[in-house]
Amino acid sequence: MAQPGWSEKWTLRFAVFALLFLALSGFEGLLMRTQQYDVEALRGMESVLNAIRPGDREPTQAELYFSMMSAHPIVGVYGFVYMAVMGAFYFLVPHLLGKEVRHKKLVAVNFVLQPLGVLICWGAGFFGLFNALYTLYWPLPVSYDRVPLWGSIFFCIGAAIIMVNILLFAFNLFSTVLSKSNPHSYSFWQFLRSAFGIPRLMKLFGKEDKKAPNLDYNGLPVFLVAVGRGSIDTVINAVVLLTAGALILVYGLAALFKAPLDPGAVNALVYKNWFWWGLDMVADGNVLIYTAGVWYLLVPLLVGRDLFGANVVKTVILVDLLVSMGVWSHHLLGDRSQPLAMRLLSGQFITWGEFFTMGLTIFASLMTIWLARPVKMTPPLKFVLGSVFGFVMGGTAGLIQANVGLNLVFHNTQWVIALHAHTFLLTGVGTLIFAILYALVPMLTKLEFRHKRLVDLHLWLWLVGAVLNAYAMGMAGSRGMLRRTLYEGGQFQPYVLVALVGGVLMAAGWLVFLYHLIATIGLKNVLGLFVPERWLARKQAASAPA
Amino acid sequence: MAAHPQHMDVRERRWLYLLIAVFLVFNAVTLSPLVPWQKWLLWSRPTPDKTFNIEFEDYQIRLPAEGIEVKAGQYVEFVARSRDVTYGFGVFRPDGTMVFQMQVLPGMDSRIIWKFDEPGSYNVRSTEYSGPRHSEMHVENAIHVTR
Numbered sequence: 001m002a003q004p005g006w007s008e009k010w011t012l013r014f015a016v017f018a019l020l021f022l023a024l025s026g027f028e029g030l031l032m033r034t035q036q037y038d039v040e041a042l043r044g045m046e047s048v049l050n051a052i053r054p055g056d057r058e059p060t061q062a063e064l065y066f067s068m069m070s071a072h073p074i075v076g077v078y079g080f081v082y083m084a085v086m087g088a089f090y091f092l093v094p095h096l097l098g099k100e101v102r103h104k105k106l107v108a109v110n111f112v113l114q115p116l117g118v119l120i121c122w123g124a125g126f127f128g129l130f131n132a133l134y135t136l137y138w139p140l141p142v143s144y145d146r147v148p149l150w151g152s153i154f155f156c157i158g159a160a161i162i163m164v165n166i167l168l169f170a171f172n173l174f175s176t177v178l179s180k181s182n183p184h185s186y187s188f189w190q191f192l193r194s195a196f197g198i199p200r201l202m203k204l205f206g207k208e209d210k211k212a213p214n215l216d217y218n219g220l221p222v223f224l225v226a227v228g229r230g231s232i233d234t235v236i237n238a239v240v241l242l243t244a245g246a247l248i249l250v251y252g253l254a255a256l257f258k259a260p261l262d263p264g265a266v267n268a269l270v271y272k273n274w275f276w277w278g279l280d281m282v283a284d285g286n287v288l289i290y291t292a293g294v295w296y297l298l299v300p301l302l303v304g305r306d307l308f309g310a311n312v313v314k315t316v317i318l319v320d321l322l323v324s325m326g327v328w329s330h331h332l333l334g335d336r337s338q339p340l341a342m343r344l345l346s347g348q349f350i351t352w353g354e355f356f357t358m359g360l361t362i363f364a365s366l367m368t369i370w371l372a373r374p375v376k377m378t379p380p381l382k383f384v385l386g387s388v389f390g391f392v393m394g395g396t397a398g399l400i401q402a403n404v405g406l407n408l409v410f411h412n413t414q415w416v417i418a419l420h421a422h423t424f425l426l427t428g429v430g431t432l433i434f435a436i437l438y439a440l441v442p443m444l445t446k447l448e449f450r451h452k453r454l455v456d457l458h459l460w461l462w463l464v465g466a467v468l469n470a471y472a473m474g475m476a477g478s479r480g481m482l483r484r485t486l487y488e489g490g491q492f493q494p495y496v497l498v499a500l501v502g503g504v505l506m507a508a509g510w511l512v513f514l515y516h517l518i519a520t521i522g523l524k525n526v527l528g529l530f531v532p533e534r535w536l537a538r539k540q541a542a543s544a545p546a
Numbered sequence: 547m548a549a550h551p552q553h554m555d556v557r558e559r560r561w562l563y564l565l566i567a568v569f570l571v572f573n574a575v576t577l578s579p580l581v582p583w584q585k586w587l588l589w590s591r592p593t594p595d596k597t598f599n600i601e602f603e604d605y606q607i608r609l610p611a612e613g614i615e616v617k618a619g620q621y622v623e624f625v626a627r628s629r630d631v632t633y634g635f636g637v638f639r640p641d642g643t644m645v646f647q648m649q650v651l652p653g654m655d656s657r658i659i660w661k662f663d664e665p666g667s668y669n670v671r672s673t674e675y676s677g678p679r680h681s682e683m684h685v686e687n688a689i690h691v692t693r
Contacts, residue, residue: 060678062678062679062681063678066675066678066680131677131678133675135675137631137632137674137675138632139630139631139652140631140632140675140676140677143630143631143677146631146676146677146678146679147677264652264653267653268632268651268652268653268654269651269654272651308555308558309554309555309558312554312555312558332649334634334647334648334649334673335648335649335651335656336648336649336656336657336658337649337651337654337655337656348573349573352569352573355565355568355569356562356565356566356569359561359562359565360558360561360562360565363558363561364558367557367558399572403576404576404577404588405576405577405581405583405584405587405588406576406581408583408587408646408647409644409645409646409647411647411649411673412634412647412673412674413644479642479643480638480639480641480642480643480644481642482636482671482673484674484675484680485671485675485680485681486681487681488681491642492642
């Protein structure tokens, strides 16, 4: 392998950690699925693990299950997905701008803080039995008769580290794009004004915003427009979750110092609206915008043709950002105390905005491929097409449940978490991250993936496994199986068994990819990524002829 | 013919029209009385014949002491209150399929009006996670619907 440069090395490091977090998250998924099949199935393993948990009391199987469920999405989203995004963007953004990352030291800080925060959250679940789940519905995380106090405190500390780290990452991205070395340099406020389409709005009213650059037509690659706009959602998400975490932490510390605060002082519905507004900036904000940006970047590169309707998609990204600001109420469709107007407008109609933005994004991507025929089905292109399928399937399930009428029988069922959320995350985002890896690894290492059959095996194991997992549980959800509920007595077992098989297939797909990656790069080179530069320099100096 | 670089290609415009058509049809159908409960939840808003209060506290679902007896075709209102954390009020058929549900947030009343069409016994289960013992929160044969 050619000696990778500074940015190549960091991207590969982030990628390796992302894959490890995917493995951890997947392992947790398999364990939880096993317990859904038989609540007592993990008792033997957990008895052994209890030896390293603090406290004398043996936790119940339900406590262990819901603790794992609380850590699982943090590992999957903030471990796997965010580490992959950080690695990819730290290479692609400077590469496309033709300049270096603005704050190089922050890259290393991001690399350390993200796993640290994720592992603290994971530890809060594993050791501290924190079980309030990622939704943290008020006042559950401060109800210390149900959620252990120390677990709650550590979870919030871990989450705070993650959110601060994400803010640092977004700051570095914005600094890099907006720094003076850019021929189109502008301030953050100018950028923000343009990102929200203010100049366009003013133009509609016959005025011109001379101070703001028009992001859509000033020559910036469409991928960077997507990263810029998607990162606004990223920042809002981090700030809102930080405030929620700080609130829980204040209650935790007050309880620790024997001066408990009244949970009733916080309105549960207002909190839920605030929390979901911020949390949804990931689920319905930056995920969709970043995904669109990556498709817009990869598809033309892979098929050797300009993006179909490039100017229209820039507008689509703008609409996506605006839509993401107003869709959160689809998470509150089950709340009869949420005003009906909010449920209808934000929960249903604005959410359908994503149908248009993703519909046009997918159309532009597929038309680009269609018009470029004959195209070579390279590994990244196959995975890009797989990810498109994932977003179509997960998006369709999402629109069915984001409905004032239908949500009555879908809310909080396995349909929501399996057919919608996990299809988005595994078949959509997961497959796209593999596409990025298949595209970037040869660019970064100058080494090609050698075995076409292993690529195909990875693709089909992953896709079939993910669809099987999501479809089986989605059907269980349509038969009334709730998420976040352990069923005794074998109810829904056949569905869970099929989903478990799907999970095993995905795990096999991951192993095939890992083997192929190591066979391509070499185990020594993978391990060498983590040898500090200072040691390498010293070794080189020692081996150099006198 | 190539489209103007800043205008929509004719194929893309046709696709957008198709998306608009799907949006209109799906939303019109699901907001209409074709979805049975939309008849009363969204449109007719009837005055309920009976009201049942259900309380949630400390992993317990407290139903009215006199039980819940309903006639098929009758409009009844369920008012759920939580004294501690968020729960869910879900009604299920004996085969496990869901009839309806709503979230029950602490500090406020959660209300829903329902009309049962089929006579029989229905189960109640908390549909929102409220702590590790949440899965224990179910009451068999909680609602009796007669002709």
